[in-house]
Amino acid sequence: MQQRTIGPVTVSAIGLGGMPMSIEGRPDRERSIATIHASLDAGVNFIDTADAYHRDAGEVGHNESLIAEALKSHSSGQDVLVATKGGHLRPGDGSWTQNGRPEYLKEAAKASAQRLGVESIGLYQFHRPDPDVPYAESVGALKELLDEGVIQHAGISNATVAQIDEANQVLGGKLASVQNQFSPAFLSSRDELKHCAEIGVAFLPWSPFGGIKKAGDFGSDHSAFQQVADARGVSPHQVALAWHLAQAPVVVPIPGASRPESAKNSAEAADLELTDDELQTIESGLSA
Numbered sequence: 001m002q003q004r005t006i007g008p009v010t011v012s013a014i015g016l017g018g019m020p021m022s023i024e025g026r027p028d029r030e031r032s033i034a035t036i037h038a039s040l041d042a043g044v045n046f047i048d049t050a051d052a053y054h055r056d057a058g059e060v061g062h063n064e065s066l067i068a069e070a071l072k073s074h075s076s077g078q079d080v081l082v083a084t085k086g087g088h089l090r091p092g093d094g095s096w097t098q099n100g101r102p103e104y105l106k107e108a109a110k111a112s113a114q115r116l117g118v119e120s121i122g123l124y125q126f127h128r129p130d131p132d133v134p135y136a137e138s139v140g141a142l143k144e145l146l147d148e149g150v151i152q153h154a155g156i157s158n159a160t161v162a163q164i165d166e167a168n169q170v171l172g173g174k175l176a177s178v179q180n181q182f183s184p185a186f187l188s189s190r191d192e193l194k195h196c197a198e199i200g201v202a203f204l205p206w207s208p209f210g211g212i213k214k215a216g217d218f219g220s221d222h223s224a225f226q227q228v229a230d231a232r233g234v235s236p237h238q239v240a241l242a243w244h245l246a247q248a249p250v251v252v253p254i255p256g257a258s259r260p261e262s263a264k265n266s267a268e269a270a271d272l273e274l275t276d277d278e279l280q281t282i283e284s285g286l287s288a
Contacts, residue, residue, distance in 0.1 A: 001013065001042075001043035001271060004249065004252050006046070006081065006083075006123060006153070006202040006204075006252065007123075007174075007176035007177070007202070009122070009123075009153070011045055011046035011081050011252060012044045012046055012270060013245055013252060014044060014241060014245075014252070014253060014254075014266055014267050014269055015044060015046035015048055015083075015253065015255075016036065016039040016044050016046070016047045016048070016254065016255070016256075016257060016263060016266075017047075017048050017254040018047060018048060018049040018053060018067055019050070019053045020212055020256040020257060020258040021035065021063060021066060021256075022053045022054050022062040023053060023055050024055055026258065029066065031258070031260075032066055032070070032258065033066070033070045033073070035257050035258060036066075036067065036070035036071070036074075037074050038260035038261075038264050039257065039263040039264070039266075039267055040071075040077070040080070041264075042263065042264050042267035042268065043267055044267050045079055045080045046252065047067055047071075047081075047082050048082075048083045048084075048179070048206075049063045049067050049082065049083070049084045050064075050084055050085035050088065050127055051064060051084065051086055051108055051112050051115075052085070052088040052089055052090050052096070052127065054090060055090075057090075057091060057093075058092070060089075060090075060111075061115040064084055064112055064115040067082060067116070068117045081123060082116060082118075082121070083122065083124070083155065083177070083179075083204075084112045084124060084125070085126070085157055086104075086108035086109055086112060086125075086127055087104075087105055087108070087126050087127040087128055088127035088128045098128050100126065100128075100130025100132075100133040100135075101130070101137075101138075102133075102137055102140060102141035105126065105138060105141040105142070105145075109124050109145050109151060110150060112124070113150060119149075120150060120151060122153065123151070123152070123154075123155055124142065124151035124153070124154055125155035125156055125157050125177065126138055126139060126142060126154075126155075126156045127158070129158065129159070129163065135163055135166055135167070136170050139154075139156065139170040139171065142154040143170055146174065153176040153177075154176060155175065155177030155179060155202075155204075156175065156178055156179070157178070157206075158179075158180060158181070159180065159192065160192065161191055161195045164178055164192060164195055164199075164201070168199070175201050176201065176202060177201060177203070178192060178196050178201055178204065179203075179205075179254075180192050180203070180204075181205070181206050181207050182203075182205035182206075183207055183208050183210045184210065184225065184240060185210035185211075185214065185221070185222075186210065187286070193205075193247055193248060193251065197250050197251075202251075203251050204251075204252050204254050205244055205251065205253045205254070206254055208241060208244055208253045208255050209237060209240060212256065215237070218240065219236035222236065222240075224282045224284065224285025224286070225239045225240055225282060228274070228281060228282060232278075234268075234272060235265055237255070237266065238265060238266070238268060239272070239274070240269075241253050241255060241270075241272075242272040242273065242274050243274060243279065245269075245270070246273075246274055246279055
C-alpha cells in the first residue's frame with residue numbers, strides 16, 4: 001500500500017476513522033472488531049479516534065476501548081499508529097461541547113492513554129477550539145504532554161490557517177498534523193490543506209465522503225466521481241479518496257467505516273492513481 005508520513009512516522013496513505021463504530025447507529029461490538037481487523041488486513045496502520053466518540057453519557061472513550069480491544073487481538077496491532085483527540089465532549093443528549101482548559105486536556109490525555117492501553121499516545125490532537133480559552137493555552141497543554149512523554153506527537157483539529165501557525169509556534173515547530181473536515185461537499189478547508197502542504201504538516205481530512213448520512217449517496221450526489229469510477233471499474237468512494245491523495249503528499253484521509261467490506265474498499269483506494277484528465281473531470285464537476 002502507498003505510504004505517507006505523519007511527523008516522523010510512516011503510515012498507510014489511507015487511515016481508518018473509528019467514529020461510526022461508537023456513536024448513534026453503531027454496529028454491535030463483534031462487527032466493529034471485524035471492521036477494524038479487515039482494515040488492518042488490507043494494510044492500514046493508522047486509526048483515528050477520540051474520547052468523545054461515544055453515544056451515551058456514561059461511556060466516554062467507548063471508541064478508544066474498542067480500538068484497543070481490536071488491536072490486542074490482531075497480529076499487526078502493535079504496528080498501528082493510533083491518533084486520539086481531546087477537548088470535545090458529548091454530554092449524552094446528542095449535543096457536542098468544548099473544553100479546552102489545559103488542566104482538563106492533560107487529564108483527558110492520560111485517561112485516553114489508559115483506555116488505549118499504552119504508556120504514551122502515538123498522536124494526540126486538540127479536538128476543537130474552545131471559545132472560552134485562549135488557543136495558545138490549550139495547545140500549551142499538548143506541549144506539556146509532549147515534554148512529559150504522555151504523548152509522542154501533537155496535532156490539532158478543526159483549525160484555521162492562523163491557528164495552525166499559532167499551534168506550530170507553541171509546539172516549537174513540532175506540529176505533526178491538522179485534522180479538518182474536507183470533501184467534495186466541503187471544500188472550505190482547502191486553504192488549510194494548502195498551508196499544511198507548504199509547511200510539511202500532515203493534513204487528515206475527516207468525513208471525506210461528506211458525512212455518515214451522505215456516504216451511501218456519494219456517487220449520485222457527485223456525478224463526476226461516479227463517471228470516473230464507472231470508467232475505472234471501482235467505487236466512487238475509492239475515486240474520492242484517490243482525489244484526496246492527489247491534493248498534496250501530506251494528505252492522509254481517514255474514512256470512517258462500520259462494515260468490514262467498507263473498510264476494505266477504502267483501503268484499496270490507496271493504490272488508485274488518477275490521471276490528469278480524470279482529475280480535471282472531477283475539478284470541473286466540483287466547480288459546476
